Amino acid sequence: MKAVVFEAYGPADVLRIDDLQDPAPGPEDIVVRVRAAAVNPKDTFIRKGRFKDFTGDSFPQQTGFDFAGEVAAVNDRGTFQVGEPVIGMLDGWKGKTCAQFVAVKRHQLAAKPATLSWEQAAALPLVSLTALQALRDEGAIQPGWRVCINGASGGVGTMAVQIAKCLGASVTAVCGAESHARVKRLGADACIDYRQTDITRSGRLFDIFFDVFGNQPFAAVQPILTPTGTWISTVLKPEVFAAVEQTRTASGQKARLIVVRADADDLAHVARWAEDGRIEPIIHAVYPMDQIAAAHRQQETKHTHGKIVITIA
Ligand SMILES: NC(=O)c1ccc[n+]([C@@H]2O[C@H](COP(=O)([O-])OP(=O)(O)OC[C@H]3O[C@@H](n4cnc5c(N)ncnc54)[C@H](OP(=O)(O)O)[C@@H]3O)[C@@H](O)[C@H]2O)c1
Known part of the structure; x- marks a missing residue:
């Protein structure tokens, strides 16, 4: 072959x-x-x-x-x-x-x-499994929650916006201005251009901050997390492991790392959403x-x- x-x-x-x-x-x-x-x-x-x-x-x-x-x-x-x-x-x-x-x-x-x-x-597959497992398993997302997706216009980000909406959240998308129309069409309630606005100083508050792009450390995001909010990283690096370890048993703000795993049930779940037109690659x-x-x-x-x-x- x-x-x-x-x-x-x-x-x-x-x-x-x-x-x-x-x-x-x-x-x-x-x-x-x-x-x-x-x-x-x-x-x-x-x-x-x-x-x-x-x-x-x-x-x-x-x-x-x-x-x-x-x-x-x-x-x-x-x-x-x-x-x-x-x-x-x-x-x-x-x-x-x-x-x-x-x-x-x-x-x-x-x-x-x-x-x-x-x-x-x-x-x-990979991006929708990452978004689903991050938001559902690491973030324990609930309907009505305020979710920020940092890097919302990329592979994982476009799925995370759509899956957060499927799970009933209100979504703030952080990405370049040229992608705002597209991520709004995918369901984002608000868009922030990271070149114009530092989301960590925006005064907004989030139940989940999904740092898809990987440039917003836990400490920088804590001021815009609710007292029990969760920061989720995609990046396998020592600072992330340390933040996760420090908040492993915390009842307040938490740091989590997503490591996507192959799972037939999850894949069938996102495939059904795609077939029903609820998410779009x-x-x-x-x-x-x-x-x-x-x-x-x-x-x-x-x-x-x-x-x-x-x-x-
Ligand atoms: N741990 C895991 O299981 C797992 C799974 C999947 C992915 N990942 C990791 O997650 C990361 C993202 O993956 P991906 O597939 O989504 O990558 P991607 O498709 O390459 O994402 C690129 C996006 O990042 C945005 N971006 C660039 N600079 C930015 C900034 N300063 N702030 C916010 N957004 C910015 C870009 O938006 P603009 O063009 O609008 O600037 C672009 O749409 C990668 O590091 C990947 O390795 C980890």
Whole structure:
């Protein structure tokens, strides 16, 4: 099969297409013929070697965690049939979805929403699972709560705005002014341009501050959190671990870290919302597989509005 690989950690130019053996399905594996994949910041960090403690030093490595495609072979006992359209997200540190075939586990899959194209479907899993698990599990979101999404125009942010609205919150979106019309259409009640206004000095008060972009430390956000409010970070770094540890048993303000996990029930939940039109995957651009380096470079600008999708011929 054709697959995107890299032979060393480095800039986007290390990515190339190679011929690999088709994945041989292990026990309980499901092999998917991939139609579209999506790029996430995680793919670019892994490619650069930022997580080499987890990704190791053996090459070639593959890339990609999100996918949409059709079941090509089934070794698990039964929920999916060959030919069935599915979506999913790999967990762990080994990306593999920018390829014609990928072997996955049952908990990484859900049926593809029939109303979405392959590209839209591939744009859904990682970012919607992150937003759902952050707001519901780490933030314990309740209807009527005031939620701030910092970085509301990106992949996770556009999903977090929509999922917070599905869960009954009032949403303040922080992003560049050029995206305000789009995030309002997605449901944001108020928009703040971070280039004009420092949200931590805005005088607003939030039950949840979801720091998707990762530039607003817990201490800076505490003045705009309610006395029992929760700050949620997406960034795995020592300052975040320390804040989480310090507030682990706190009854007042809390710091939490989201680490997204593959979960079939959660994936089916967001897929239903997408099929019902309650959430919409936002696509910044679609690239063919042989332009994967350009796709990674776009992701690295930190100004991608929605998702970068890769079509797999
Ligand atoms: N821990 C986990 O499980 C997990 C899961 C998913 C993602 N993440 C992490 O979450 C972060 C965001 O991921 P993503 O996929 O949403 O990235 P993304 O799509 O690249 O997000 C980029 C967005 O950030 C906004 N932005 C840029 N500068 C900003 C600033 N100073 N203040 C506020 N917003 C700003 C941009 O808005 P403008 O263009 O409008 O400026 C852009 O829309 C990444 O670090 C990623 O690794 C972690």
